[in-house]
Amino acid sequence: MGSAADQTATPTSEGAESLRPFHIDIPSTAIDDLRNRLARTHWPDELPGVGWEYGVPLSYVRHLAERWQNGYDWRTWEARLNRYPQFTTAIDGQNIHFLHVRSPEPDAIPLILTHGWPGSIVEFLDVIGPLSDPRTHGDDPADAFHLVIPSLPGYGFSGPTHDVGWNIYRIAKVWTVLMERLGYRRYGAVGNDAGSLISPELGRVAPAQVLGVHVTQIFSFPSGDSAELAGLSPEEQQQLEILQWFYEHKFSFNTLMAQQPQTLAYALKDSPAGLLGWNAQLFGEDIDDDFVLTNVMLYWVTGTAASAARLYYENAHAAAPTEPTTVPIGVAAFGGDFSGIRRFAERDHQNIVHWSTFDHGGHFAAHKVPELLIGDVRDFFRQLQ
16 A cells, blocks of 8 residues: 555644543443343334334344343453553543554554444444454555544444534544544545545545545435436436335434434433334344344443434534535445445545445445455555555
8 A cells, every 4th residue: 555654643742641541341230220121121012914114123123132131242242342442532522432453564554434323333343453454364464554443422432422513524523633633644534324424524624634535325315406317327226216215214213313312312211122123223134133232232331322313413404515525535335225326426526536336235334244345445545545
């Protein structure tokens, strides 16, 4: 990838002093309380044979809840997270928690990875090793990255938020401060879900610092002008059909959290089964149980279901920029997910230089197909060196 020696620096004394080492250690009493609450769940009834048509099936949530109560081992996942250096720091009045994994390769490119909802930093656990230390994983050490993986404000150990206005634009500005505080003068960004919205905005607010942005979705949609829909390719038409299906069958979570997140908060904060059912709607049965439970666990033990939901409200009430972004952007479009339609994406992002399509992988590609995402991230950033 070429030298990144001029892209990193030692944190300033002020920045270093504001970084506080962090270690996850959830009290056993909290885990016992969780299990007791799960044991006392009042389960709803369900119509026979309707599957997912009316929402997340009772059988699926009961299965996950039983695993959560009797078989799931949080301490194993807690230890896995604690393998990596973690810190907290205060930026714009908000506590920010993040993993900071320095590569052993001195010329590694700094990279900030951003998750979304209902995910967390757990989304990226399977890519940390290969991205930060490719030599150990049998790959080219020139493809190494220093990794910064923050929990979104209001999510997990970065939460809750305490004031209004925590939308994707404010978060992007906070990420620039975080990277500067860590001593990174030039860096890339990777995002999924909300991270696919925040990462291009990071490039917008700090174009001199952001080398490039790699995302798994571009949320650019038709404007309503019928002329925009003329001449769509079969692949583009398929993406439009996926989007239409999602709006008609799965978009209720977005509408509710964008309109009344506080109304929802009472159920999610009080009931682990309620939180599990709500968050599980976008994981689906093709994701392994413990990955789902660990992501949900971070919301439960930190009490951040409400503040996480507020991100949707803040985004819906934010004034969006009208000019396209100019930072180089790469897109990895994974089968089973809406990743975007390039002609609309190029209307909002004028410097898309890389677009890969995969026939599988879904919405959580970093977990389901980490080798494909890792390869695509490497390919994209090689182009920029």
